[in-house]
Amino acid sequence: MKRLFGFLAVLMVMSLVLGACGTPAAPATDAPVAEAPVTEKKTILNVWSFTNEILTMAVAFEKSHPNVDVVYTMIPMTNGEYQTKLLATLGTADVPDVVALEAAFVKSYVESDFLADIGDLQKYADELKMYPFVYEVGMADGVHKAYAYQATPGALFYRRSLAKEYFGTDDPVEIQELLGDFDKYIAAAEVIKEKSGGNTYMVSSNGDFQNLFFANREQPWVVDGKLTVDPMVEKMVETVKIFRDNGYEARATQWQEGWFAGMNDTLTDAAGNPKKIFSYFLPTWGLPYVLYPNSTSSDGASTTKGDWAVIEGPLPYQWGGTWLGVMKETKNMDLAKEFIRFCTLDEENLTNWATGVYTNEYLKAIDPTVPEDQYQAAGDFVGSQVVVEKITASFDESEMSAFLGGQNSYGGFAAAAPSVNARLMQGSDDAIQRALNDPLNSFLEGTITQDEMWTLWKDAVRNEFPDLVIE
């Protein structure tokens, strides 16, 4: 009797322990097996990304590679979940074969030991005349580790009606002439302020144009392990101060309510006076994903559709982008490389991607389990000059071109792309630049001096990068 009780007790404990360990893991391993009606054994390629964009290409890839099963995992990036998950998996057996890397952190992975050398794909990049900054971002010490399918040159969008009112013309060529460098941009901001009686701001937030100065530095942030401040950064601080002190900016915050309200002309100050924003600095993806969807107010009463135009702006820059790399530990190196070649360096795929061939019906025909909202609308700006030149004309009549008052959106970006330079990009850029935000704002508000601002910034950088030399 006693022995039986003992045995039962052992069983109970065992089941508790096993039960506790078993449950969370179960759905992860069960799910793919259950849904795949496999007749022959397919090779599995694990791809991780932070949006569902690349899933479209993964499905298209399965069409030309029928014996491959791309297992696509999407982890959102809203609060850095993707980066955290990826960091936690590094060096374990759970690493995916192919990873998507966003502009803010692609460089730290490229500089690390975790990505494989995929330099044999460079010949395809040369063939398709990829914009240099697209593959330069994926390079560390001369080794190619990541490629991107899109190029994300930045541009300046402005309101045609306001341009006519204050400058007498809305012609992109003439406006580019007027805003061709930052001294001109500042002078134009003064004109707008005077003629509008302070009711139209040149720009919504000073965060909009800080990128431009960073993109045009001559030295990177870190030179030989030492924190370095390029004169361009000082120029940025100076310019931002001018914009704040003279009221050229609406003091909104990027990605917040006021910033979006300016896009559909519903911005009002706290007292209820309507305010207008003349221009927004946005890259290629900013047009379809940010400006276009926010150009009509939520009640539909106010819209700025058709009232926009795009120019290169005062300085060339690039913003964002998604790169693809192969993890060193992958067991399917050749297949992973082939996947990256297909996604980023394949003329047919890039053309299909940019011209709206990948509709939901198209994807459903390959894989019926694709969700309803999975498709790629026309208009993403791809990284290959060969493709861009071939397809630009096809956008003359597009929805985005109508949005820009008839101006070909693709053409605008094609003009801006070749002058972008990303050679200075480093893994630590994002953190170093974000560390400057708070001290810079305190300086703008006048609560600290500029010297104090630099000291605070250096303290913050030192806190995050213990091995950096900071003077």
Added chain:
Amino acid sequence: MLKLKHHQYGYLFVAPFIIGFLVFGLYPVVNTIVLSFTDRTLMSSSYSYIGLKNFQNLFADSTFTTAIKNTWQLWLMNFIPQMGIAFLLSIWFTNNRLKLRGVGVWRMIFYMPNLMMASAVAALFFSLFSFYGPVNQFLVRSGLLAEAIDFLRKPAIVRGLVVFIQWWMWFGQTTILLMAAMTAISPSLYEAAVVDGAGTIQMFLKITLPLIKPVLIYILVTSLVGGMQMFDIPYLLTDGRGSPGNSILTNTINMYMKFHSSKGHIGAASAVGLVVFVMTSVVALLIFFLLREKHDQSAEADR
């Protein structure tokens, strides 16, 4: 077959907890301690032991001391009023003479904020107090302010908001714990006290307080541990870096920043964690020591 003596079955039953604790509790702590003596980053596979370098860096760094100071300030500023209000409410709610109606409803309403996600609460306050937000609109349009203020750029206001949110989210929880402790006290003690002519304040000091001391210690220590690890509200309310001017930079945000920098300095981050761990442990032990049951010893001395 494994034979167990009768008195050994107990070990079997506690085994799941012990195993869980060793794997998910003790191992991470030990690992954190080991990591804090290395320069390990997540972005490279090689690392070396660097002795106390991480700790030297920390104490030489004003950001770290600011974070410690902030954490203490934010915790004390919300804990003291939280205890005050919780005491007042729980005394009212459990008072036999007042016999308040709808205690259950009030208790639920006060507990509600605790059920909301910290991210939702932070987002709510963020939108309310933003430059183009409703608080500015209300104040300017009603003439109380001449022009809009960027509330979330004012250190004192941002700190006040964090303290208020923490207080607002947690006083209901504390009230419920105190009420539970107070209702557990036998009414006959109070009846006897009334017969002996004790007043309300005397009864509170001589009966209620001593008898709820174990619960008080529990509240104090759990709140201390929670306060020292304050993260979500200050992280989400502004830029996730404790701005403006590091005014709401807490220990855990500081640790997270080190972990989350482009290289993922987990060695340096672990050092922050270890210092906070030691600090919290020392203070918690001090609380236990100061509030220990003293009359046992005096009873022995009397014997």
